[in-house]
Amino acid sequence: MALWLADLNHDVVSIQLETPGIADPLVLQRSVTEERILITCDKDYGSLVFEHGMPHVGVVLLRLANDTQDAKITAMRDVLEEYSDNLEGLFVVNNGQRIRRTEPDNI
16 A cells, blocks of 8 residues: 555555564554554554554555555545545544544544
8 A cells, every 4th residue: 555655645654564563552653653553454543643642644544444555545545535634633544334533632
């Protein structure tokens, strides 16, 4: 998905390619430091944000039954169509059927 986003002229960093295996809190912290929206399929980020109060710039969580690259791109395209450039500060979840957004108190 990183290449697809880069092709759309988004400034993309892929943790999976750069530093695979880095701990989730460090990924979230890096996204804040670099002022980047975090796109993930890992629901642990919900726990970090909502239960542990970790700050974030924005998170897009793709919770898909079919987690193929095509399904992820389709889900992300839907998120971008719905929220365009308005993802900053939001925690957005797309399960492939519905997109939900939340604005945590810690932002």
